[in-house]
Amino acid sequence: MAPALEDPIEISGLDVRNRLYRAPLLECAGEGPDAVDVLREELEPAAASGVGLICQGASPVREETGHVAPNMTSFADREFVRGLRPLTDAVHDHGAKILAQLDHGGIRSLETWHAAYRKERSAPEQLAVSPLPMPLKLLDAAGILSYDARVLTTAEAYELAADFGRCAEHAVAAGYDGIHIAGANMGIVQQFLSPFYNARDDEFGGSLRERMRFLELVYEEIRKRVGEDVPVVTKVPAETASPSVVRSRLSVEDGVRVARRLEEVGFDAVVPVEGSVFWDMSLIRGEFPERAWSGSQFREGYREAFGGRLRPRLVALAHRLHARSQSFDPAWNEPFCARVREAVSIPVLAEGGVRRRTEMDRLLSANRCDMVGMGRPFYAEPRIAARLLRTEGEEVEATCENCNNCTVPQVTGAPGVCRTPSVLRKTGELRKEGAYGETQGTDGR
Incomplete structure (x- = not known):
């Protein structure tokens, strides 16, 4: 019998009460004395509303770099x-x-693209x-990026x-x-795994198996x-969204081979993710975030991050152009997840463009994955789990419109929150209707 979203799952001895998880996002809580309070306000509502598992967003493994x-919270x-x-x-x-x-960003880190960060060091x-x-x-x-890599x-x-x-x-x-x-x-x-980045001649470079050595x-x-x-x-990457001019990349077949090897090594679960070799909108597919770029609220922050007045405009233009090729595609990692699910026996977690309860039910019933995650919808609805769980067969859909106005301001250090009026109105109406239940977290939302 196919599992339901409400069914428990075990991940190497860890009992998880259901198969819904909060996918990792940038928490932007910093490292100050109030970081724990910021993280509680961000994450506790998901737990209080019934989500089974929370993946706290990328935490650097070094204090100053990466x-x-x-x-970010190192x-x-x-x-x-x-x-x-x-x-x-x-x-x-x-x-x-x-x-x-x-996490460690390698050459994707602040040292590469954040002008003020470089100036301070x-x-x-x-x-x-x-x-x-x-x-x-x-x-x-x-002059679009500034590299001085070692x-x-x-x-x-x-x-x-x-x-x-x-x-x-x-x-x-x-x-x-x-x-x-x-x-x-x-x-x-990913930079170690990818033939685009990895041309090493030591034990960490060469064939796919050798490029996997760092992760092992x-x-x-x-x-x-x-x-x-x-x-x-x-996470296991496949670089399918890379521009056609990039010929050295990780294919889906490579990603399946990586997942199979990771099971042999001892990993307890994998998250297949399709993206690019570049840090671009393949990460946050959807609309161009017009509100985030055109408003004055973050203008100075963009100038500080990218340096001057011209660069933010160029970045916004590139963002707009790339949004056309990376429009929102529901459950965009499903084909990759399905291939990995057939190749391994450890749990496979699916995320990326999952917005409906019926979509979650279909992914689980078709054995595409073992757990289903959401990311950006939690910015709009911190307690969305209360709406999604115990509604098997119903068409419950996230209020998130995939407009990305929540993510772009994070380059200035702003928190990831929903800033789109139409979404906020829908969420407010649902709250008034009691759609998120009675259980309250420390923030009272």
């Missing part, structure tokens, strides 16, 4: 991470589980897997993997139930520090 956006400092215990306790009090997603460290591929050299020469030595690759292990240890000590590795979205792990080493370092009982999950 951050892909301002105000897990490098043990004492700071211990201070996040009230968050994990609150999630558990509501009956949910929480994973910490660990005399020697910003850009870590690269290999010398820059030609398309990125051209972007650098045109290629990781073999010893430094080992040390970076060890940082993932140390941060995993900090997370588990703070009450997190497992570890989620940011293996896609153009971060350092990250897994080994995590296991060394947290033991065998803590679930370890990772």
Whole structure:
């Protein structure tokens, strides 16, 4: 019998009460004394409304480098991470589980694109897997991006993997139930996996199996520090959305091979994700975020981030053009997930463009995946789980319009919240109707 969204699932000994999860997003909580309160306000409503699993968004494994956006919450400092215990306790009090997603941006990091960040640091460290591929050299020469990358030595690759292990240890000590590795979205792990980025001639480069070595080493370092009982999950990329001029890329077939190998290594679940080799709208498919770019609220922040007055306009133009080729496609990772689901026996988590309850039911009943996640809809409806659960067969749809006005301002350090009036009106009406239930979190929403 096919599982329902309400059915429990076990991920390597971790009992999860249902198959709905909050996919990782940029939390933008920072590292100040109020970070735990910001994270509770952001994540606790999802737990209170019934979601089974929360994946806390990308947390850098180093304090100063590898951050892909301002105000990220690094897990490098043990004492700071211990201070996040009230968050994990609150999630558990509501009956949910929480994973910490660990990340390093490599050459996608702030050092590359954030003008003010570079200006504040005399020697910003850009870590690269290999010398820059030609398309990125051209972007650098045109002044669109600023690269001064240093290629990781073999010893430094080992040390970076060890940082993932140390941060995993900090997370588990703070009450997190497992570890989620940011293996896609153009971060350092994908850069090691991808033939576009990886031209190394040591043990971490060459064939696909050799390019996987860094991710395997990250897994080994995590296991060394947290033991065998803590679930370890990772995203698995396929670079299908890359421009046609990029010929060296990860195919879906490559992604299936990666997932199969990761099961052999010992990973407890995988999240197949199709995207690009670039940091572009393949991450956030949907409409061009007109409101986010045209309003005055974030104008100074964009100038600070991109440098001057012209660059923000160029970035916005590129964003507008790319939005035409990356329009919203419901459940866009489904074909990749289905291929991986056929190849492995560990749980497969599906996310990306899932907006309807009937869509979730179909993905599960057709054995496309074992859990279904949402990301941006939680910005619009922190308690959307209350509407989605216990409604099998009904057409419950997220109020999110995939307009991306929530995400673009995050380059300025702004929080990820819904800023679209029509969505906010719909959410407000549902709240008045009691659609989100009676259970309240610490924020009272």
